[in-house]
Structures are given as structure tokens and as C-alpha cells.
Amino acid sequence: MAVENLTVEQLSDALKNNEFLFHYQPILSLRTGKIDGVEALIRWKKNNGDLIAPSEFIPFAEETGFITEITKAMIPRFLDDQKSILLANETIVSSFNISAKDLSDDTFIPTLFSLIDDSGIDRSKIKIELTESSALSLSDTGLLQIAELKANNIGLAIDDFGTAHATFDQLRNLPFTCLKIDYSITKDAMATPDGLTLLDHSIKLAHQLKMDSIAEGVDNQDLVGYLMGVGCEHAQGYYISKPLALPTLIEFLNKKLVWRTFIHGHVYKAMVDYIEWVRKVHCSLYMSNANINIVPFEPEDAATGIFLLEVTDSVDIEAYNQLNTVYKNCYEIAKIMLSAKCAGDQALIDKLLPDFFEMSSTVSSLLQEVYSKECQQGLLKQFSFRSTTNGESAQIY
Secondary structure (H helix, E strand, O other): OOOOOOOHHHHHHHHHOOOEEEEEEEEEEOOOOEEEEEEEEEEEEOOOOOEEOHHHOHHHHHHHOOHHHHHHHHHHHHHHHHHHHHHHOOOOEEEEEOOOOHHHOOOHHHHHHHHHHHHOOOHHHEEEEEEHHHHHOOOHHHHHHHHHHHHOOOEEEEEEEOOOOOOHHHHHOOOOOEEEEOHHHHOOOOOOHHHHHHHHHHHHHHHHOOOEEEEOOOOOHHHHHHHHHOOOOEEOOOOOOOOEEHHHHHHHHHOOOEEOOOOHHHHHHHHHHHHHHHHHHHHHHHOOOOOOOOOOOOOOOOHHHHHHHHOOOOOOHHHHHHHHHHHHHHHHHHHHHHHHHHHOOHHHHHHHHHHHHHHHHHHHHHHHHHHHHHHHHHHHOOOOOOEEEOOEEOOOO
């Protein structure tokens, strides 16, 4: 319902009368098939029962600066809701949206921390979302506040990615942990090759920035299948659930629904990461500056290493052990060779290089094996991603 001739006084009265509330849209992990997050979406429910969408009043609140008053008033409500949500599912991370204007207030962060701590909710269960345009417009003070949030274990998501056309250079200087791909990208992705390329690019960009990716506006099974195939971490949209009032959300979570998922997209990303790492090692050995170090030496912290640790239970354990052992040995040889490069010991490099590339080939082959198995499993199960509870098909809200 549209609001005509909206005024600050109307918003102020609505705030005093507790007419603002949250609906929550579930977020699905495409790795586990379980709901592990929800986004709080503000609604205005007038005393006469009319429900007003945020698009009808949030832009006006932003323009007038009243958005800061709404944020302050709604954080306690959000935290109260989280207590009920976490009782239903203790793994849920709940996110809420703030404005860049909120971060211009020096008291915002201390007040937020105080409210969270008083609620007894672990800070890691809270995520803050800021639109791409707002993130790009942050002042130095705002960036410091964002950094403080991250340092205190609060999740940080760039919302509506794709609407403000941020560059890689701009994004890499922002301390965010999650990239939410806007509906404007996902809705047309399956229509044209260019649409899929744009979606692929967005997910790969998140990965390169070491952010989780969440695809918004996911409304069909084909898109879910494609997102899994490119290694997108999360999906949000009507295919999983529409935004729900708190009591309905609790009912939804209590069903403990599980979607069938496959990890072939994450294996694919690991394959690409590994090939890229081998290329960087090779290039480093050609560099004339012996002090240049462009390759990480910690296999557990590199993308493929993280993947191996996370999927121990998902792949054949014998194949996993072989892959993990060869993978780590490959890193150790790379470390020795790059140290030899710094020391000018070309003879040692020449001696180790054949072993390095032989092991690299083995890692790539083993990753390809795992990838093929996962793809076959998905195809044999006919890409049915519907949710289930106790083995039976469940209704999607």
C-alpha cells in the first residue's frame, strides 16, 4: 500500500506507536542444504492493519535523515526477536540493514555493542548489511566504524551488489565479509549467456575478495542448480521462502527443512584456485626481485586447503587423505623453492621443480575425480533440490 504525502511526523508517530516490525527472510546454505541465516526486513503495520512495504517509506526516511531514529528504535526489537530465533535454531545468523547515516553518529557503535551484550546474544550471530552505494559513500569515520564492527566479530554484508557498479579496487579496501548479489543480476541470469556471465563474475569476485556470496531473488530450481555449480555459498529468495512474520518464521525453522545440495561448485572453485596458485609459484621463480613473495605458504588458509578441511565428510575418505597429503607436500616443495630463489640457489630449484609439477598434476587429477563424482551424483538424482523433513517432501513457504 502506498503512503501519500508522507511526513516526518507520520514516521515519528509510527515509531512511538510501535507500528514498525520485522519480517524475516530465510537464507539457505548451498553447502549444507540447511537454513543458517535470516534477513530482517522492516515493515510498517499501521493500526488499521495496512502493511506498508519499505520501498514506500525508507527512501523518504533516508532523505530526511529520520532513518537514524528508526534504526535506533528497531535494534532492541531486532535483538528481542533473535532470542526466539536462536531458541528455534542456534546456528542462525541474523542480519539487519543500516544506513551510512547511522555510521556518521559516534555513539552508534558503542550503543549497538551495549545492546547486543545486554541481550546475551553472541556477536557472531549478528550481521549488518549496507547497500553497495552506501558502502562506497562511507566517510573515513564510517570506514573506521565498519572496521570496528568487524574486529568485534560482527558480520558485514554489502547488500544490493550490482546496483552501484563498484570496482574491484573499491571493494578490496572495504572490510566486508559477504557480498549479496542483487536481484537485478539474478532475475535475468538464466535468460541469456551474458546474464550468466555477469552472475559468474559476481560470485568469482566475492571469492577473490574472500567474501561469502549470497544470491538474492532466487525464485526457481534451475537457478539454485546453477548457483551450486559455480560455488555460490548462499541463496535467498521465494524458492526458499518469502519474508515471514516472526511466529511463522519460528514455525518454518522448527520444521528443520533440508534441501538436497551438491558440492561440485566448491570443488570447481578449488580446482581453479589451485591452478592459479601453481601459476603464481611458477611466475615467482622467474622474477628477478628475490624479495618478492606473492604466494601464500599456509595450505590450510589457502582456498583449496579450506575446501579440503570442510569437505572431509563429503568425499571418499581415502581419496581425501591422498589429496590432502599430496597437496600439503606440494606446498612444502614450493616453500623450499621460493626460499632457494631468494638465496640464489638455482641448483636446488632445478632439482625440485620436476617433483613439484608431478605433485601438482596429481592434485589436479584428484580434484577432477572428486568433481566428476559430485557432478554424476547430482545428475543421477535429477537435480531435485526441494526441501525435505524426515525424508518427506515439505511445503515451501
